[in-house]
Amino acid sequence: MPAAVRGTPYLPDGAHQGGGGLSGAEQKIKTLSPAVAAHLQRIYSAHADTVTKAWRQEDVSVWLRCCQGDDEAELARDFPLHQDWDYESFFQYITSSAANSIAPPRSQDLSYPLSSYFISSSHNTYLTGNQFSSDSSVDAYRNVLLRGCRCIEVDVWDGSDSESEDDDGDAESVTSSSSSSSDDAYGSGEEGTASKLKRKAKRKLPSFLGGRKKSKDKKVPEPTTTTPPPPPPAAATTIEAAPVGLSAETNPLERCKSGGSASLFQTLSRKSTKEPRVLHGYTLTKDITFRDVCEAIKDYGFATTDLPLIVSLEVHCSAEQRERMVDIMRQIWGDLLLPEPEEDAKYLPTPEELRGKILVKVKYAPPNNEGGSTGSTTPEELDNTAAAASGGLSEEAGQPRQRAKKPSKVIWSLSKMGIYTRGVSFKSLMQPEANMPTHIFSLSESGAMDVHKESRSALFEHNKHYLMRAYPSGMRILSSNLDPAVFWRKGIQIVALNWQDWDEGMMLNEGMFAGTGGYVLKPVGYRCAKLTDSNPSPSPSPLASDTQADAVQHYTMDLTINVLAAQSLPLPPGDDNIDSFRPYLKVELHVEEPGERHGTDELPQDGKEKGGEYKAKTKSIKGGCDPDWEGKFGAQTELKFENIPGVVPELSFVRFLVLDDEIGRDSLAAWACVRLDRLREGYRFVHLLDAKGMESDGAVLVKISRKLRL
Numbered sequence: 200m201p202a203a204v205r206g207t208p209y210l211p212d213g214a215h216q217g218g219g220g221l222s223g224a225e226q227k228i229k230t231l232s233p234a235v236a237a238h239l240q241r242i243y244s245a246h247a248d249t250v251t252k253a254w255r256q257e258d259v260s261v262w263l264r265c266c267q268g269d270d271e272a273e274l275a276r277d278f279p280l281h282q283d284w285d286y287e288s289f290f291q292y293i294t295s296s297a298a299n300s301i302a303p304p305r306s307q308d309l310s311y312p313l314s315s316y317f318i319s320s321s322h323n324t325y326l327t328g329n330q331f332s333s334d335s336s337v338d339a340y341r342n343v344l345l346r347g348c349r350c351i352e353v354d355v356w357d358g359s360d361s362e363s364e365d366d367d368g369d370a371e372s373v374t375s376s377s378s379s380s381s382d383d384a385y386g387s388g389e390e391g392t393a394s395k396l397k398r399k400a401k402r403k404l405p406s407f408l409g410g411r412k413k414s415k416d417k418k419v420p421e422p423t424t425t426t427p428p429p430p431p432p433a434a435a436t437t438i439e440a441a442p443v444g445l446s447a448e449t450n451p452l453e454r455c456k457s458g459g460s461a462s463l464f465q466t467l468s469r470k471s472t473k474e475p476r477v478l479h480g481y482t483l484t485k486d487i488t489f490r491d492v493c494e495a496i497k498d499y500g501f502a503t504t505d506l507p508l509i510v511s512l513e514v515h516c517s518a519e520q521r522e523r524m525v526d527i528m529r530q531i532w533g534d535l536l537l538p539e540p541e542e543d544a545k546y547l548p549t550p551e552e553l554r555g556k557i558l559v560k561v562k563y564a565p566p567n568n569e570g571g572s573t574g575s576t577t578p579e580e581l582d583n584t585a586a587a588a589s590g591g592l593s594e595e596a597g598q599p600r601q602r603a604k605k606p607s608k609v610i611w612s613l614s615k616m617g618i619y620t621r622g623v624s625f626k627s628l629m630q631p632e633a634n635m636p637t638h639i640f641s642l643s644e645s646g647a648m649d650v651h652k653e654s655r656s657a658l659f660e661h662n663k664h665y666l667m668r669a670y671p672s673g674m675r676i677l678s679s680n681l682d683p684a685v686f687w688r689k690g691i692q693i694v695a696l697n698w699q700d701w702d703e704g705m706m707l708n709e710g711m712f713a714g715t716g717g718y719v720l721k722p723v724g725y726r727c728a729k730l731t732d733s734n735p736s737p738s739p740s741p742l743a744s745d746t747q748a749d750a751v752q753h754y755t756m757d758l759t760i761n762v763l764a765a766q767s768l769p770l771p772p773g774d775d776n777i778d779s780f781r782p783y784l785k786v787e788l789h790v791e792e793p794g795e796r797h798g799t800d801e802l803p804q805d806g807k808e809k810g811g812e813y814k815a816k817t818k819s820i821k822g823g824c825d826p827d828w829e830g831k832f833g834a835q836t837e838l839k840f841e842n843i844p845g846v847v848p849e850l851s852f853v854r855f856l857v858l859d860d861e862i863g864r865d866s867l868a869a870w871a872c873v874r875l876d877r878l879r880e881g882y883r884f885v886h887l888l889d890a891k892g893m894e895s896d897g898a899v900l901v902k903i904s905r906k907l908r909l
Contacts, residue, residue, distance in 0.1 A: 219343060219698070225296045226886040226894070227296055228293075235825070239900075256283055259280060268881055293884075301878070307720060308720055312729075314665055314692060319350070321348045321351050322697050322698075325479075328678065330484075345499060349717035350510075350668075353492055355512060356475065357475065474489060475524050489527060490531070493531040506553075506718050508556075509620055511560040537558065547666070642669055643669070644670070662692070664727050667693065683711070684707055684791075701867075703854075753847055755908050757841050759838070759840075760901050762817050762837075762901055766898060768782055771867060772891065777824060781819040782820060782824070783820070783858060784855065788840050790846050817838070848876035849876050851875040852872055855899065856869075867890045870887060881902065886898050
């Protein structure tokens with residue numbers, strides 16, 4: 200691990216922080232509290248021979264198989280299974296990683312097309328806090344990459360005084376007008392631009408946060424026709440060649456030669472000496488340089504895993520600075536980039552084929568057609584599925600309302616870097632680009648829910664074969680998160696989360712990706728066929744299911760968790776008084792809502808479940824970080840979840856939350872999240888992360904039993 204990361208304010212030690220795919224794999228119990236030690240001695244004595252005080256070999260086998268549900272063949276490599284066990288042998292097993300509540304991930308099959316995997320993803324990666332006024336930091340990229348994130352986001356803006364519209368195809372942020380006068384856009388200096396950005400930021404804020412109220416009846420005035428300014432003086436005509444990547448249609452020099460606007464020629468002569476910068480546009484967030492971000496990606500992108508890294512570019516730059524972006528990426532990333540293919544891909548490659556490579560996700564425009572063939576984001580398309588929300592998209596027709604297209608500013612030299620991840624503005628699942636193997640749609644959380652509501656079969660089928668990304672609503676100014684499991688169940692591979700915020704969404708992300716390196720193979724019914732010599736294209740099976748309702752088997756589940764004791768619990772942030780600590784354990788079960796699956800109920804528009812959580816908790820114990828719940832309350836610590844319907848183990852989660860019982864809102868002290876198909880039965884230690892997601896010595900001793908039935 201690069202030494203520069205350690206000790207930074209934002210990144211204490213990224214390799215031991217949860218949330219994205221690398222934590223919790225081999226944790227062991229180092230010491231025992233008196234209460235936990237007493238429970239372990241009781242468990243051992245209950246199965247020991249009354250004469251020898253040891254476990255006979257056959258009793259060891261029965262206990263491991265029937266109580267613990269362990270695979271003896273796997274344990275035989277590390278433990279003496281063909282002899283009697285004394286307490287030392289039992290102690291060696293129960294404190295090892297073999298007794299963790301979370302099973303290690305299965306060996307990953309990386310030979311399916313890229314669309315067949317869930318990918319650990321970050322939203323507005325550069326931010327260290329809220330979406331409006333926090334700092335941008337290169338450390339944020341280092342942090343998420345060391346934690347296993349495999350899709351990061353970079354919002355790129357001009358490093359000069361100029362501003363440009365969003366042209367990434369994602370429609371995540373508010374766009375600006377490209378009709379600013381030359382003086383305003385280029386001649387006002389840094390302070391003028393900063394003031395302008397702040398004014399625009401305030402205008403885009405909702406009224407309850409101080410933004411300008413919008414009038415529904417107010418119409419946008421028609422633009423007035425002005426006389427083009429006179430040609431520039433001869434001294435300005437010193438440019439001998441067009442900038443690389445500009446077509447005749449967008450090249451200012453060619454347009455001037457053919458009688459186009461001379462103001463564009465003047466603009467080109469005022470070249471910026473600054474480099475592209477990264478920030479959240481039209482806000483008060485601080486910026487960092489695009490070059491520094493690229494350096495961090497090169498240094499840390501493959502520090503913990505060589506699985507492919509997707510860099511999602513949201514580009515707001517002028518053409519000149521887009522060219523500079525291309526130069527910077529090629530210079531810094533070099534061989535980490537994919538080689539340019541001789542022809543367009545006919546299907547998506549596998550993660551195995553892309554090991555150690557950076558995939559650039561960027562707005563797509565066909566070659567020699569850079570003037571707007573794919574359209575550009577407009578203010579009316581801020582919610583990517585406006586067509587669906589307004590009734591313009593139907594299950595049968597799938598056709599959106601026709602809108603006038605805005606000229607795109609994408610340049611071919613940048614667009615062609617998106618080899619397998621070509622960003623396309625979403626209009627409908629029936630648009631021509633929806634059948635392009637390398638396209639990727641990006642939808643807001645509400646937009647994805649709208650499309651599911653209107654076209655759930657088409658959406659599910661699309662996501663078997665093509666990539667899709669979902670991101671949090673722009674109204675989540677405090678960087679809260681959506682519920683990612685809702686979108687994973689739609690087959691969406693890339694669910695972008697705000698990693699700087701520790702909430703339910705990031706905990707579920709940890710549950711999905713813990714120990715995996717950031718890629719998880721989808722359940723069988725969610726993925727397309729594997730590419731083989733006999734099956735050269737990943738076409739669906741004739742009997743393939745087409746919705747999340749019948750793609751995989753759903754079970755009814757009974758889950759019982761006996762909470763015995765805990766040790767070394769961390770205190771809530773800012774609390775150093777152990778005597779006032781009143782910890783209790785809350786367990787939540789996250790499964791899908793039946794209405795979500797079958798489309799019979801109204802779906803939530805914020806990505807949250809309605810009644811999709813089942814909760815139970817212990818009583819609190821005052822004073823100390825080593826609570827003995829069973830010793831104090833006996834059988835009352837048995838937490839039961841009975842007859843839970845609609846359970847898909849690969850897409851369901853159990854959250855363990857240690858909270859401080861306080862007046863008002865209880866503070867979070869520690870937590871763990873386990874995907875249900877990885878939850879082990881029997882006597883287990885639940886290893887905890889603290890409230891900031893850092894690995895801790897905290898652990899809870901529990902006994903787990905689970906039954907699944909059809």
